[in-house]
Amino acid sequence: MYPAQWEAITVVDELTGEQTFRVRALSPMQTHNSFYPMVDMANGHIRVGMHSPDENPLPVGDIQLQIDNHYRFLIKQADMPYYLQQQIDITPRILAGHGPYLNNSKRAQRDQLQLSFSTATAKALNTTSPYTVATGNIAKHLFNLMLTGNFLEYKVFATTQHDIWALSFRC
Incomplete structure (x- = not known):
């Protein structure tokens, strides 16, 4: 000791x-x-x-x-x-070029997609916490x-x- x-x-x-x-x-x-x-x-x-x-x-x-x-x-x-x-939002980079699809999606679908990206990002970055x-x-x-x-x-x-x-x- x-x-x-x-x-x-x-x-x-x-x-x-x-x-x-x-x-x-x-x-x-x-x-x-x-x-x-x-x-x-x-x-x-x-x-x-x-x-x-x-x-x-x-x-x-x-x-x-x-x-x-x-x-x-x-x-x-x-x-x-x-x-x-750690909080990093990767959604804009991943969804670039999918504007027409997102514009025609219902708000609930867009929110669900955003939540799934945010959750996946948080879980992935969780493994790098100091x-x-x-x-x-x-x-x-x-x-x-x-x-x-x-x-x-x-x-x-x-x-x-x-x-x-x-x-x-x-x-």
């Missing part, structure tokens, strides 16, 4: 583009090329999870956090709230455990772009 140093920083959130106050844990075994635990506050809501390396951002994927001997929390990237997932976090009551519970706990153990499950990572350290 290595003692962690908690560092407070102000960053522009990679997914929402908003200024965010973040606290991250770095241990002597970690470098700026390591995944690290993070706690931040965005729009008055706490988020607890893992962030990819600053120097070489990678998709984080699913994570597992455990404080002391408490329950191991599995946080899936697919379960992150929609507003935290962090995975819990929000709401789970984040509050994890944060309270971190405040009173002694050890934080985390696991970042393997993705197509990195192997599994696991580390334990003192809070």
